[in-house]
Amino acid sequence: MNNYKHNVLSIEKSVDGRRGIKYTPAKKSAEQYLPQNMLRKAAPKLPALSEFDTVRHFTNLSRLNVSLDTHFYPLGSCTMKYNPKAYEALASLDNFTSVHPYAPVDSVQGSLEIIYGLEELLKAITGLDAFTLQPSAGAHGEFTGALIAKAYHNFNKDKNRTEIIIPDTAHGTNPATAAMAGCTVVNIKSGSDGRVDLEELKKALSPKTALLMLTVPNTVGIFEKDIKEIAKLVHDNGSLLYMDGANLNALIGLVKPADLGIDIMHINLHKTLSTPHGGGGPGAGAVGVVKLLEDFLPLPRVACDGKKYKMMTKNKKSIGSVKTFYGNISIILRAYCYLRQFDTNTLKTIAENSILNANYVREGLRNAFPAFFDMVCMHECVLTLNKEKMPSVKTLDIAKRLLDLGFHAPTIYFPLIVPEAMMIEPCETEGKDSIDIFLGAMTQIYEEAVANPELLLKAPQNCPVKRIDEVSAAREPNLRW
Amino acid sequence: MFNANTKTNQEEMLKKIGVSSIKDLLKDIPGDILYPQYNLPQALTEADLLRSVKTTAAKNKPLSNYIGAGIYEHFVPSAVNAISSRGEFLTAYTPYQAEASQGTLQAIYEYQSCICALFDMDVSNASHYDGATAMAEAVSAAARIKNKKKVLFTSALNPEYRDVLRTYFAGNDLVKFQEVKIKDGITDLEDLKANLADAAAFILPTPNFFGCIEDAEAISKIVKENGALLIAHVNPISLGVLATPGSYNADFAVAEGQSLGNAMNFGGPGLGIFTCKKEYVRYVPGRICGIAKDADGKRAFVLTLQAREQHIRRERASSNICSNQALCALNAAIYLTLLGPEGIKEVAQVNIENAHILKEKITSLEGYSLKFDKPFFNEFVIKCPVPAAKIIKAMAKKGISAGYDLGEVSKDMKDCLLICVTETKTAADLDNFLNALRGI
Numbered sequence: 001m002n003n004y005k006h007n008v009l010s011i012e013k014s015v016d017g018r019r020g021i022k023y024t025p026a027k028k029s030a031e032q033y034l035p036q037n038m039l040r041k042a043a044p045k046l047p048a049l050s051e052f053d054t055v056r057h058f059t060n061l062s063r064l065n066v067s068l069d070t071h072f073y074p075l076g077s078c079t080m081k082y083n084p085k086a087y088e089a090l091a092s093l094d095n096f097t098s099v100h101p102y103a104p105v106d107s108v109q110g111s112l113e114i115i116y117g118l119e120e121l122l123k124a125i126t127g128l129d130a131f132t133l134q135p136s137a138g139a140h141g142e143f144t145g146a147l148i149a150k151a152y153h154n155f156n157k158d159k160n161r162t163e164i165i166i167p168d169t170a171h172g173t174n175p176a177t178a179a180m181a182g183c184t185v186v187n188i189k190s191g192s193d194g195r196v197d198l199e200e201l202k203k204a205l206s207p208k209t210a211l212l213m214l215t216v217p218n219t220v221g222i223f224e225k226d227i228k229e230i231a232k233l234v235h236d237n238g239s240l241l242y243m244d245g246a247n248l249n250a251l252i253g254l255v256k257p258a259d260l261g262i263d264i265m266h267i268n269l270h271k272t273l274s275t276p277h278g279g280g281g282p283g284a285g286a287v288g289v290v291k292l293l294e295d296f297l298p299l300p301r302v303a304c305d306g307k308k309y310k311m312m313t314k315n316k317k318s319i320g321s322v323k324t325f326y327g328n329i330s331i332i333l334r335a336y337c338y339l340r341q342f343d344t345n346t347l348k349t350i351a352e353n354s355i356l357n358a359n360y361v362r363e364g365l366r367n368a369f370p371a372f373f374d375m376v377c378m379h380e381c382v383l384t385l386n387k388e389k390m391p392s393v394k395t396l397d398i399a400k401r402l403l404d405l406g407f408h409a410p411t412i413y414f415p416l417i418v419p420e421a422m423m424i425e426p427c428e429t430e431g432k433d434s435i436d437i438f439l440g441a442m443t444q445i446y447e448e449a450v451a452n453p454e455l456l457l458k459a460p461q462n463c464p465v466k467r468i469d470e471v472s473a474a475r476e477p478n479l480r481w
Numbered sequence: 482m483f484n485a486n487t488k489t490n491q492e493e494m495l496k497k498i499g500v501s502s503i504k505d506l507l508k509d510i511p512g513d514i515l516y517p518q519y520n521l522p523q524a525l526t527e528a529d530l531l532r533s534v535k536t537t538a539a540k541n542k543p544l545s546n547y548i549g550a551g552i553y554e555h556f557v558p559s560a561v562n563a564i565s566s567r568g569e570f571l572t573a574y575t576p577y578q579a580e581a582s583q584g585t586l587q588a589i590y591e592y593q594s595c596i597c598a599l600f601d602m603d604v605s606n607a608s609h610y611d612g613a614t615a616m617a618e619a620v621s622a623a624a625r626i627k628n629k630k631k632v633l634f635t636s637a638l639n640p641e642y643r644d645v646l647r648t649y650f651a652g653n654d655l656v657k658f659q660e661v662k663i664k665d666g667i668t669d670l671e672d673l674k675a676n677l678a679d680a681a682a683f684i685l686p687t688p689n690f691f692g693c694i695e696d697a698e699a700i701s702k703i704v705k706e707n708g709a710l711l712i713a714h715v716n717p718i719s720l721g722v723l724a725t726p727g728s729y730n731a732d733f734a735v736a737e738g739q740s741l742g743n744a745m746n747f748g749g750p751g752l753g754i755f756t757c758k759k760e761y762v763r764y765v766p767g768r769i770c771g772i773a774k775d776a777d778g779k780r781a782f783v784l785t786l787q788a789r790e791q792h793i794r795r796e797r798a799s800s801n802i803c804s805n806q807a808l809c810a811l812n813a814a815i816y817l818t819l820l821g822p823e824g825i826k827e828v829a830q831v832n833i834e835n836a837h838i839l840k841e842k843i844t845s846l847e848g849y850s851l852k853f854d855k856p857f858f859n860e861f862v863i864k865c866p867v868p869a870a871k872i873i874k875a876m877a878k879k880g881i882s883a884g885y886d887l888g889e890v891s892k893d894m895k896d897c898l899l900i901c902v903t904e905t906k907t908a909a910d911l912d913n914f915l916n917a918l919r920g921i
Contacts, residue, residue: 006583007780010591010818020819021558023827023904026834030722033833034856038694040722043822044598054818055560058588058811062569065584069568078574082483086527088566095538100548101748102885104877110540111747124520136610136750139791139803150652176791176801182653185796223509254507259514274483278808279585280575280607280768282750298648320648324551324613324641324737325748333534340530341482344519352503353484353491359506360494376506403581411577414792431485432494458776463580466776470579473773473785477762479604480594 006064006464010047010057011481020051045481064464066408068277072430072438074361076380076411076423077171077219079249079271084341087275087334096333101325105310111329112309116302118286118336122267125339125347127258128288132297133327138246139173140322141266141285142213146181147319148264148289148296149211149240155296155317158238161210167196169219169415174244183210190417194220194373196230205237215244216251216260219415221358221377221423223250231261240264240293248272249427250355250379253348257288264289272350273335284331298322353428354379357435361424364439368446369398372418380425382418383410390449395420397456398445400467404460405441482524544882545910549860549901550690551612551639552748553740555718555828556905561742561815565808575768575804579783580775585807586782589770592814599720599817599825600734601727602756607768607784608810609753609802612737613645616684616714618755618800619733620646620656622764623682623710630657631680633709635668637689640890642714656681666693666853666862668700677707682732686714687723690890691899692860693853697729705730717741717754719858721829726756733757742816743809752809763789766800831904832859835911839902842915849918852897860901862887862894869898872921879917 030039049057066073073080090096099108119131135141146164153161164178165186175185188204191197195218205212212234217223224230234241243257243265249272251257257265269275270283277283289297295317303312311326342350355378362371362381369383385395399409399422411423426435448455460467486494491503500506507515525533546554565571569584576582576589589607596605609615620632634643650656659680662672667689677683683704687695697713704711713731715723718740726734738752739745757765763786771785791798820828836859843849848866865872869886876883888895902911 007587007782009587009594011594014821019821019824020560021824023556023824023831025827026830028834030830030833033837034694034722037698038696038724038856040720040724040826041728044595044601044720044825046595046598046820046822046825047818048821048823049818051558051560051819054815055564057818058564058815059567061584061587062564062567063584064582064587065569065573066578066581067569068572068574073574075574075577080572080574083572084483084527086531088571090531090534090538092562092566093535093538095541095543097744097746098543098546098554099541099747100546100554100745100882101552102548102550103544103546103882104873107542107544107877107882108747110537113537113540114534121521127517136614136806137802137804139801140610140614143801147648147652171803172791172793172795172798173801173803175796176794176798179796179798180649180653180801182655225509225511228511253519254516255510255514256517259517276571276808277574278806279570279573279582279588279811280807281804282610282806282809283804320651321641321644322614322648323611323645323749324639324751327748328750329747330750337530337534340522340525340533341527343521343524346482346524347519347521348516349482349484353486355506356486356491356494356498356503359498363498376508399578400580403578408581409578428484428486431487432490434485460580464583465580465779465781468579468773468775468781468783470773470783470785473771473783474788477769477786478772479762479769479785480590480597 009481010049013049013053013057014047016048018048018050020049020054071406071408072434073408074410074424074426075408076425077246079425079427081274081427082429083274083276087337090337091330091333109309112302114333114336115326116304116309118332121339122286122288125252126288127256129291130294130297131286131288133284133286133332134298135285135287135322136328137281137283138266138268138285139177141287142173142177142244143180144287144298144322145242145264145266146177146183146211148293150181151296151319152293153210160208163208164210165204165212168417170213170215171219171246174213194218194222195224198226198229201230201233205233209237209239211240211242213242213244215247217247217378220373220382221380222373223378227260246271247379250351252351254351264293269331269335274338275331275334282328282331284328300326350428357426357428357430360435361426365442368443369422380423383422383424384418385420390453392453393449393456395422397459398422401445401456401459402441404462407438407441544877544880546882547884547900547902548882550885550899551641551737552745553901553903554745554905555740555903557742557744558819560819561812564815565811570811576784583782586770588811588814590782592810593770595814595817596754596756599717600756601725602734603759604762604765605756606765607770607805609755609767610806611751611753612735613642615735615753615755616642617646617649618766619712619735620682622761623712623733624656626761626764627681627710629679629681631659632656632682633659633661633676633680634684635661636663637691638684638686639690666691666855667695670703674703677709680709682710682712684712684714688716688719688858688860691853691862692857693855694723694857697724701729716858718829718832721825723858738813741813743812750806750809752806752813762786764799765789767802768805828904835904835906836861836902839911839914842911843918846919859903860899863898863900865896865898868895872898875921876917881914881917
């Protein structure tokens with residue numbers, strides 16, 4: 001039994017006078033160094049807790065989470081694969097964590113070697129010619145890519161290219177990115193098989209098209225089999241082709257994106273390259289480009305003269321910096337470690353097993369929750385509900401019941417073109433045994449949904465809290481103590 | 482390497498799917514590009530990997546660090562990483578399923594609360610990528626709120642931030658930046674007044690890039706009289722003693738939060754702190770956690786106000802950001818909880834004292850003087866008798882990273898060294914610094 005009362009805030013446990021850390025105090029007060037009018041008037045309302053209080057508080061908070069280390073976590077599009085522990089040990093080495101970004105270049109050769117090394121590995125696995133590791137996340141990478149495309153067209157005095165074509169299956173970040181980059185979004189409808197409709201694409205392409213943003217495989221988990229023709233249409237139109245690499249786990253070791261005709265892509269290091277998701281970040285969104293676009297990459301970039309690494313900070317064509325310094329180094333380091341554990345023979349097993357697992361799930365749930373597009377899928381499958389059999393049940397209810405049975409839920413209600421969508425991505429690091437248990441739970445939920453839907457509508461019952469009324473939070477926002 | 486399926490597993494699964502090989506699942510991929518050759522080095526076992534990367538790590542030669550300029554070295558209590566490295570925090574994702582993510586959500590709520598308390602601001606989001614990108618988001622919000630394009634910043638804004646701002650708004654027509662002059666290291670109030678007409682906002686870093694603390698109250702008054710918004714950028718540790726953005730009526734306050742419980746890590750990941758007044762909450766980018774009720778009426782935590790966000794509003798969202806720097810924010814929450822109201826004041830005071838002691842020592846040497854005679858927190862500019870680059874090189878040979886060469890920013894400041902001293906330095910360290918400098 002745990003007598004821990006789970007939702008008590010640290011501030012509510014505060015005991016005046018308690019401290020979690022002490023410093024050797026200053027000899028003189030701040031007033032003796034600085035003018036009175038520049039000083040803080042009242043102490044901040046922070047918790048006053050001992051180190052032990054703090055450790056117990058946050059450790060108990062951690063136990064309220066479902067996580068990858070503790071649970072099957074088939075969150076589609078997020079590639080929740082196992083995060084190897086050796087990389088954690090290496091990322092916390094003092095020699096990596098204690099260096100300042102402006103430290104003399106001779107004193108940071110190790111960190112530069114890692115950055116350069118990961119760029120080389122990413123070039124090898126994608127076939128692209130150059131990378132930046134500066135962006136902090138996938139969406140940040142998309143933004144970087146859109147700016148590179150604009151800079152390229154501007155450089156060619158092709159300034160009217162202000163439109164970005166985006167299929168209706170795309171992640172919300174794609175259109176939001178286009179808007180941030182100052183472009184107009186041209187949405188195109190997908191075909192009846194969930195793929196890009198070539199006729200729709202032809203209609204949307206115009207002299208104003210800067211870029212087509214395409215997720216490959218797409219968010220329905222299906223490979224764009226016309227990708228080469230798509231690339232040709234885009235290129236013949238003088239536009240560029242951007243690949244949202246959120247789903248690279250389906251292609252790694254099988255296909256080099258450059259061979260598909262991709263000009264720019266981002267890779268979510270926290271997805272395909274196994275760096276931990278951290279409860280929402282930090283991740284990293286490396287961006288790769290073909291030779292033609294290399295000069296437009298953000299600065300600074302790492303160069304090597306064969307002996308020493310250095311920073312290049314100047315290039316007139318560059319879009320500039322998209323964040324301070326060189327990127328999320330501790331994430332970059334973990335991704336580097338991951339790729340160093342594969343070679344040309346083993347790299348393909350990542351995608352192969354992720355695809356095998358997804359199809360096994362799709363097939364195993366055929367009778368309970370059918371795939372919306374009934375065909376072979378890549379690394380994830382998108383299922384829907386049979387509403388005739390379970391009229392009162394929604395996908396949300398299925399998700400909440402899964403929590404009760406000890407699983408994280410799939411991604412739900414995405415992609416938007418699939419009604420009552422459940423997007424399941426098991427990842428290659430799960431085996432048949434754990435997937436079978438998941439399939440058993442899903443089958444049980446299906447039977448409950450048909451026979452006893454009340455059980456689902458009331459779920460979850462076994463989580464730290466019952467179902468949350470999310471609307472209640474937005475009505476009168478309470479965002480802090 | 483980390484695949485779980487055995488060969489037997491694979492065979493059973495293929496049979497269930499109704500195909501004979503994995504290749505049968507790849508028929509949509511054009512055959513001529515499937516299974517290319519990869520030019521990868523030999524795969525490493527875990528033991529080999531540890532050996533290899535430790536060898537690379539040894540090529541870093543960490544020096545005794547006196548550089549700040551946006552990333553700061555502070556002591557990180559052991560409890561911080563002990564907690565945040567727990568798999569339950571480390572390997573969870575964005576808390577989409579709130580009932581199964583109450584740990585992460587409550588931690589975000591506590592982070593937001595600690596930041597609001599420290600900054601004296603109404604609202605904090607769940608965090609942004611870094612200080613500069615948080616600033617760019619505040620600029621974007623201010624321009625939209627005021628429906629004006631002109632945004633001002635001073636020449637004392639961190640050059641990395643300027644570069645990021647320029648990049649963020651190069652592609653669109655939302656913002657036009659204009660620079661306000663500085664005088665003796667701080668904002669030239671006359672030039673500020675002269676430029677404020679029709680401006681959406683003024684960006685005020687304090688302490689600024691040269692370490693000088695600005696007269697934020699006077700500046701705020703001028704900005705408000707001219708109908709513009711104030712975007713403050715602060716050093717979060719300094720708020721243990723310095724006046725808060727809330728106290729001088731900032732509309733937005735942003736910061737690089739790395740200094741709160743996160744290592745320098747060669748500059749990343751950072752922690753973008755984003756705060757604002759409550760009337761601007763609908764303009765906030767990214768995740769926000771709020772309190773809700775569960776079916777039993779009990780307190781629970783959820784991501785809220787999501788109608789601002791990209792997954793709902795798509796091209797009309799307040800930003801394209803999808804993630805936050807959750808783990809860095811968790812570190813900051815644990816750090817501020819450990820320090821509490823007394824600890825944050827104490828550490829800030831030690832920073833001030835150490836910096837002032839080293840300033841006294843250096844300026845006692847012949848030829849060295851304080852470039853800007855203004856109040857400072859833990860960073861100050863020293864005018865040197867020789868180029869700063871030469872000093873940095875010579876000091877590095879003695880194991881000391883002496884500071885940031887301001888010649889990188891301005892040709893007129895080639896003899897200026899930006900030095901940062903935090904609580905991590907002992908009296909003996911400061912003596913060493915002086916002895917090393919004396920020998921140059």
